[in-house]
Amino acid sequence: MIRNQYRELICSVQQNREDMLSSKSNRLTEALEEANQLFSGVSCAREAALDAQFLVLASNLGKEKANELRSEITTFDSLTFAEDLLTFMGINRTETEGNDSDSESMSGGYLPSNAWYKLGEEAEKYFRRAPSFHYMLGSFKSEPPVPRQRIERQRKAPGGEGKRAMPAQLKKMEESHQEATAKEVERILRLLQTHFRNDPHTPISFFDLVVDPNSFARTVENIFHVSFIVRDGLARIKLDDDKLPVIEPVQNVEERNDDHSARARNQVVISLSHEEWREIVETYEITEPMISPPDSIEDEMETA
Numbered sequence: 035m036i037r038n039q040y041r042e043l044i045c046s047v048q049q050n051r052e053d054m055l056s057s058k059s060n061r062l063t064e065a066l067e068e069a070n071q072l073f074s075g076v077s078c079a080r081e082a083a084l085d086a087q088f089l090v091l092a093s094n095l096g097k098e099k100a101n102e103l104r105s106e107i108t109t110f111d112s113l114t115f116a117e118d119l120l121t122f123m124g125i126n127r128t129e130t131e132g133n134d135s136d137s138e139s140m141s142g143g144y145l146p147s148n149a150w151y152k153l154g155e156e157a158e159k160y161f162r163r164a165p166s167f168h169y170m171l172g173s174f175k176s177e178p179p180v181p182r183q184r185i186e187r188q189r190k191a192p193g194g195e196g197k198r199a200m201p202a203q204l205k206k207m208e209e210s211h212q213e214a215t216a217k218e219v220e221r222i223l224r225l226l227q228t229h230f231r232n233d234p235h236t237p238i239s240f241f242d243l244v245v246d247p248n249s250f251a252r253t254v255e256n257i258f259h260v261s262f263i264v265r266d267g268l269a270r271i272k273l274d275d276d277k278l279p280v281i282e283p284v285q286n287v288e289e290r291n292d293d294h295s296a297r298a299r300n301q302v303v304i305s306l307s308h309e310e311w312r313e314i315v316e317t318y319e320i321t322e323p324m325i326s327p328p329d330s331i332e333d334e335m336e337t338a
Contacts, residue, residue, distance in 0.1 A: 036075050040084035043068060047091055055099050062095055122156075123149035218255075219262045222325055226269060227283045229324075237280035239318070240271060246323040247315045250308055256325050257304060 047054060047065055054062045069092070073085050124146045146152075229238055244260055246252035260281070263269045269283045314320070 036072055036081050037084060039072055040069075040081065040088060043072070044084070044088050044091060047088070047095070051095070054095050055102065057099070057103060062092065062099065066092055119153070120145075123153055125149075215259070215262075218328060219259050221328070222256070222259050223263050223268055223283070225325060226263070226281065230283050237274060237282060240279035240281045241314050241318055242320060243281055243324050245311070245314055245318070245320050246325070246327075247320045248323065249327075250311050252323070252325075252327060253311055254306065257306070
């Protein structure tokens with residue numbers, strides 16, 4: 035029964051489409067109220083589907099009806115408003131038509147004496163109190179801006195004696211380090227020249243000279259110091275018949291200048307890891323360092 039009622043309602047709406055779209059008809063509202071009553075008895079999915087079908091149809095009709103409405107609320111007709119206002123104030127059209135030649139009657143004599151009072155009394159109902167006065171864009175009276183309080187920043191105090199002494203201290207440490215490096219380079223150069231002077235025909239192995247079997251750090255320092263000797267042209271490194279590096283001091287000035295110019299065109303970067311240092315010590319069977327540490331040299335000189 036509910037399904038038949040839904041079908042009859044949908045058919046009725048479709049047949050009376052024009053009547054439903056009329057702005058003076060309430061048939062669409064009545065159809066929606068009837069659908070709401072039928073929906074209270076819906077218990078199956080098929081009945082709910084018929085209700086949804088009617089709802090889609092009613093929504094489309096409501097949309098078309100809303101599009102056909104013409105709203106003239108925003109349009110204001112001043113002549114119509116004036117006519118309604120005069121009618122409210124009690125204008126007598128009969129007197130004005132009979133006294134067209136009378137200028138005084140046309141000037142306002144046809145309005146009742148209490149016409150404006152009547153209008154004001156009616157308008158008073160909608161304005162319970164007079165609106166307060168205020169500026170739309172603020173006051174026109176200009177005032178000077180309030181001066182901001184100036185906050186004085188504290189000046190940084192000049193550096194003390196301790197801070198100024200720090201660069202001098204670093205400079206002294208750097209100078210002492212440079213002096214120690216220069217002394218160590220001179221010591222290694224004298225050691226190299228002494229070994230070469232005792233046996234000038236036997237080349238000195240580079241690894242025998244720089245490798246310290248007891249200290250990897252001393253080995254790196256020795257390579258670092260020997261690099262200064264080679265850079266200044268006081269010694270040169272070359273390969274022997276077995277393609278192993280050997281080192282020998284440069285004797286005369288001319289040979290030193292030639293070697294220096296050749297060295298400027300050929301530079302080598304040496305990398306040495308801890309594992310490679312161990313392999314060199316075992317391969318060359320180095321048991322004692324050729325370049326003794328500086329501390330042991332000073333101890334020997336003090337003992338002597």
